[in-house]
Each structure stands twice: as structure tokens, then as C-alpha cells.
């Protein structure tokens with residue numbers, strides 16, 4: 001499953017190209033994935049369509065084979081790199097749709113966890129949805145979350161975890177906020193493949209976001225609800 005050297009991606013019909021991009025993602029071919037993204041965009045595909053059909057669907061195939069022991073860490077890292085190459089092209093386009101900033105989101109992957117593809121996607125989609133986003137990266141400790149919250153003063157704190165062993169750390173961050181009497185200063189949204197609503201509730205988050213699109217909807221709904229309930233000054 002690899003792009004033959006002489007294969008001209010632009011000669012493929014859309015559905016064949018998307019399939020080829022899934023193969024190229026699987027094989028970690030960053031240049032080919034980037035080229036495919038550019039071709040689809042030049043054919044009038046929306047950035048969102050390219051993201052979901054070509055990249056996210058392709059990465060799901062990688063996820064299944066990683067789970068089943070067919071792919072291993074180095075190969076998945078190559079796929080992740082290829083996905084990032086595609087996302088780098090889409091990022092400014094997704095952000096472009098935003099008009100006035102709706103609010104500010106600070107987002108990071110919790111301590112012990114280095115998965116960042118989903119978080120980056122969420123950050124991109126939030127930017128596209130009109131939010132200012134401060135991404136503080138991976139392996140973020142409660143202390144570092146607190147420092148960043150002080151520095152950036154967002155409306156929303158977003159946390160990501162992809163491992164069953166790291167998701168409980170979200171509670172550590174939320175409990176730290178509570179101890180400092182600052183829990184109510186922020187809307188706290190959490191996400192990541194192993195989470196669910198019950199977990200989000202159990203750690204004291206405001207909502208669980210199944211995917212990036214839900215994260216944008218939830219962020220918008222919660223900001224607007226909070227603003228409606230804010231007591232007018234004076």
C-alpha cells in the first residue's frame with residue numbers, strides 16, 4: 001500500500017484520490033498527503049471536507065490496525081507526521097472562517113500523555129469556529145495549566161487525554177482549580193477517545209466533547225449560556 005513513484009495523484013478521480021490518501025497516511029507519506037490535500041482543495045473541496053474524509057477517516061484506519069497489533073509505534077508516528085503535514089495546510093483555511101472572536105480557549109493534553117493529533121484538530125476547529133485558541137501542548141501538569149490560565153485568562157479550559165492511565169489526571173487539574181477557588185472562573189471541556197459523559201461528570205468537568213465538531217458546538221453553547229446568565233454591571 002504505497003504511492004508508486006510514478007503515480008500522478010492529480011490524475012485520480014476524487015474518490016480514488018481520497019482512498020490513495022488513506023493509503024499514503026497509512027504509509028506515513030507526508031509529501032503525498034500534503035499534495036492530495038492541495039489537489040482536493042483546488043477541486044473546490046471545503047477544508048472541513050478534506051479534513052474529515054481524507055485525513056480523519058484515514059487516521060481511523062491507522063487506529064484500528066494499531067489496536068490490532070498490525071501497526072506499531074514507529075509506523076503510527078509516521079502516519080501522525082503525515083496527518084500533521086495535511087493539517088498544516090488546512091489550519092489557516094479552517095481558521096479563516098472566524099469573524100469576531102467569540103471567546104478564548106486554552107487547551108492542552110494532560111500530564112503523562114503525548115497524543116496531540118485530536119487536540120490539534122480540536123484547536124484548529126475552534127479557531128475555525130471563531131475562538132482564539134492558546135494551545136499549551138502535551139504532557140501538561142496541573143501547575144503548568146494553572147500558570148497558563150493566569151497568563152492567558154481564557155473563558156474555556158480544554159483538556160485532552162487518549163490513555164486510560166492519563167484521563168484521571170483531568171480530575172487532578174480540576175481539583176487544583178477547586179482548591180484555589182477558581183473552578184467557576186472557567187468552563188471546563190474534556191475530550192479524548194477513552195472518555196465519555198459519565199467520566200466527564202465524575203471528574204467535575206462541564207462537558208465531554210466526543211469530537212472536534214461537538215467541541216465547537218459545546219464551546220459556543222456554553223459561552224453563550226454563561227453570558228446570558230451573567231449579571232449585568234451596574
Ligand code: B1M
Pocket residue numbers: 056059060062063064066067068073074076077080107112113114115116117118119121122157158159160161162163164165189190191192193194209210211212213215
Ligand atoms: Co497511542 N494509543 N500510544 N500513540 N494511539 C492509542 C490512544 C490507543 C487507543 C491505541 C490502541 O491500543 N488501540 C492506546 C491507548 C489504550 C488505552 O489507554 N487503553 C495507545 C497506546 C497504548 C499508546 C502507547 C502507550 C503505546 C506504547 O508506547 N506502547 C503510547 C503512549 C505514549 C504517551 O502518551 N505517554 C502511545 C503512543 C502513540 C504515538 C506516539 C505512536 C502516536 C501519537 C502521535 C501524536 O499524537 N502526535 C499514537 C497514536 C497516533 C494513537 C492512535 C492510533 C490514534 C490517536 C489519534 O490521533 N486519533 C490511538 C488509537 C485510536 O485512538 N484509535 C492510540 C485521531 C484523532 C483525530 O482522534 O485523538 O480521539 P482523537 O481526538 C478526537 C476526539 O477524541 C476528540 O476530538 C478529536 C477530533 O475529533 N478530542 C477532544 C480529543 N481531545 C479533545 C479535547 C477536547 C475536546 C475533544 O477538549 C475540549
